[in-house]
Amino acid sequence: MPQMFRQGRFWVQLCVVVALIAFAGLLINNITVNLIRTGLGLDFGWLWRPAGFALAETALPYAPTDSYAWALTVGWLNSLKVILMGLLLATTLGVAAGAARSSRNRLLRSLSGGYVALIRQVPLLLQLLFWYFVAFLGLPDTPVGGLIHFSNQGIRLLGLNLSVEFCSVLTGLVVFTGASIAEIVRGGINAVSRGQWEAFRSLGLSEGLGLRRIVLPQALPAILPALTSQYLNLAKNSTLAIAVGYADLYAVSDTTITQTGRAIEGFLLLLLSFLLLNLILSGGMALMNRVVLGRLQRSR
């Protein structure tokens, strides 16, 4: 019987392989036929040709005479900028809002609950459009504010100039991801037993200190893994920047593909960049996870 079972498994496996190969073959056949029909081959030579389009916002010097490859790199850096700042601010907002859910102040608690309930049920794209067209483009033409200058041309903070597009994408991502992080933090805090709260309160520690020193460190092992997937979501969601005209990696890829007609190559490059980004993010989070857990173990 086991022999027969094994043989059966072998045949199933063979069938799967044959079916997969046949399916892939069909797709590849179709795509070659179509590529020949449209006169396009697989080719990356266009990467070194001048891009010819301007980018509104660049972290490194860029001119339209530079190559497509450089334009894509600059777009990648723009993505990275908004993602990294977004991670930092969304975490801050999320932890604050999540901790506020277990505050003793009822008003603060319900405010935070309302924020999460509202933001999570409205599409991110709609929120981004709101921040861009209503909030930031609705600012006055002439700068207002003292230390920070607000206007519909951008925000100037000391020597730092932030464009309206960047600010809208950043705000949208932070507010949206912050709500999800708040839910995770709340779940993590709830998982810490009530006895811990009662213990630090009876020791005379203040709410804030107890939260930071007693409760949050114990909630971290439950929070960190879920946080990683939120960070990856934020990175992926940053591609919606195209809707408000921020020149991120996806927007630049989009323009590049429209100009060159190289959809497959463009898609492959985008896929690679995102795989790289995901690897960096999840690698960083895995490292943090280890460090945090290690420190927790040592302190016990």
Next chain:
Amino acid sequence: MNRWLDRWLTLLLLALIGWAGWSCLHWLWRGADWTVVMTNLPLYAVGSYPEAERWRPLLCIAAVVVLIAITLFGPRQGGWRRAIPLLWSGMAPLGLWLLAGGLGLAPVGTQSWGGFSLTLLLTAGSGMLALPLGVLLALGRRSDLPVLRGSSTAYIELMRAVPLIAVLFFGQLLIPLFLPPGVELNRVLRAVLAFALFAAAYIAEDVRGGLQAIPPTQREAAMVLGLSPRQTLQLVVLPQAFRVALPSLTNQAVGLLQNTSLMAILGLVELLGISRSLLANPAFIGRYLEVYIWLAAVYWLACTAMALLARHLEIQLDPVRSAR
């Protein structure tokens, strides 16, 4: 000391809320002009669907709303209760027939589908395609066969690494390239297909989580009772796994509904797309806030209804309750 801090915090928050509320009221009385919403309600509902046939998508939306109401607030016991799953499964073909026409109704091309009815169709269509595909992928990822496991894992991980907008964009662009010459899919179908391929990877992970939560003893017990591997899966493992995975599947469904808004970037006139074209109309120039608040309310209601339905289903499937 602590109490004082608390009081100051309350005062500060009250001041903030008061200020925000006052600005809102001021805007509502002085600045808000809802004609952009009021005069275009049919457009938001059905898009540029031919005037004479508008009753069809409207009927479709009404049927869904009534069905939700019956499910949530209808009778808790009796024959009605048993008819509800049947009604829901009949809704999809009925809706498709009403929108597309044929069989006695005048056919209407997908290019004139739009508004909330298109949003509903995109959500339901891609969800129904993605669910079986996701279950297959989840089973594939847990299979003992290395080839099947490897290819499922690769598909899931690759799909989950890419942003949705890229999948949708390249779905529009690349799906025609992968099809044999002469075969064509229209924009809406390509969107549904790309959506489903994307969502299936996420659903697969949720279902896999559910499968992992089922102790191996369940499978062993079923085998001992003489159930075939397929029966074991169908009657014992999958039903339990679904119950475990339901909350996360709900989140996916709500996400799916929200993400249909991305099709606006690619030029489909679903709820957000129709609003973008309305805002480009010189008669409604600058009425962003009214339109966005209106859209947010519609999406919020739709998502909340979906979450409530799922919560309802969770209670229905609860073994402790249904044993009674």
